[in-house]
Amino acid sequence: MRIGIDLGGTKIEGLVLDKDGTERARLRVPTPQTTYEDAITSIVDVVRELERQVGTRCSVGLATPGAISPATSLIKNANSTRLNGRPLHRDIEHALGRDVRMANDANCFAVSEATDGAAAGCQIVFGVILGTGVGGGIAIDGRPITGAQAIAGEWGHNPLPQPRDDERPGVRCYCGRMGCVETWLSGPALRRQFAERTGRDMRATDIAEAALAGDTAAADQMELYCDRLARSLAVVINILDPDAVVLGGGLSRMTQLYNRVPELWKREVFSEPDSIVTLLLPPKYGDSSGGRGAAWLWPDA
Structure with missing residues (x-):
């Protein structure tokens, strides 16, 4: 069996999957x-307790x-900044006494989503995190692609494609650049944009719900959001040509994204509109996908 640990800023979640992907403990x-x-100590304690619950030693993914x-x-690049500059991989292996x-x-x-989730069976999968930030990851044949700089999939720190006059230069991102995709598509960014246009302070998912309920201002804001998301994902599709894009994070619950964005990206993707077969999908496992994907880093365990 395999253990997957999701190390978050506020929680450490571990789960055990058997050879068929069935969850045995959490x-x-x-x-x-x-x-x-x-x-480090908490991660080790979670592994030990999960192994106690299932009664066997497991592979561990993090x-x-x-x-x-x-290099x-x-x-590097962790928003949990106390991890930056630390040999986390080496220290976890030393503490557990195993690979x-x-x-x-x-x-x-x-x-996770490519192995037995929403995009199971797809060869190339781009996983998107839309939440307090904007992240991304790539899986090919169920294996993660890291890249030469370990930044493969980090689309959130590219400029918003084809910016309009009122989108230049954009706001400064925490990374120091101006107009990053993250500054347009994160949850806080959507909230800020709506407040600037309307004077109303609403969470991103509440804006989406209001739009579905007939709120005109919210609907206009969501159309802008879908347009910017479509432009940004079209660049990814043109480069990676994935079979599926799976959305995760809190904003993946905004249901209008799944119909509207594929309609809008037809204008941007370098292909005839009727030949764009890339799917835009909601996640199957949601918040559990991090841990499940970590477990599947050992596909043959």
């Missing part, structure tokens, strides 16, 4: 807000924010 604990070493730098083997496979959480999301 455990969630708060992520320690104290030290890096305490986080989904983590950020990525392992190919230094240290964590551990580790990948970025967005890559694990893509692996």
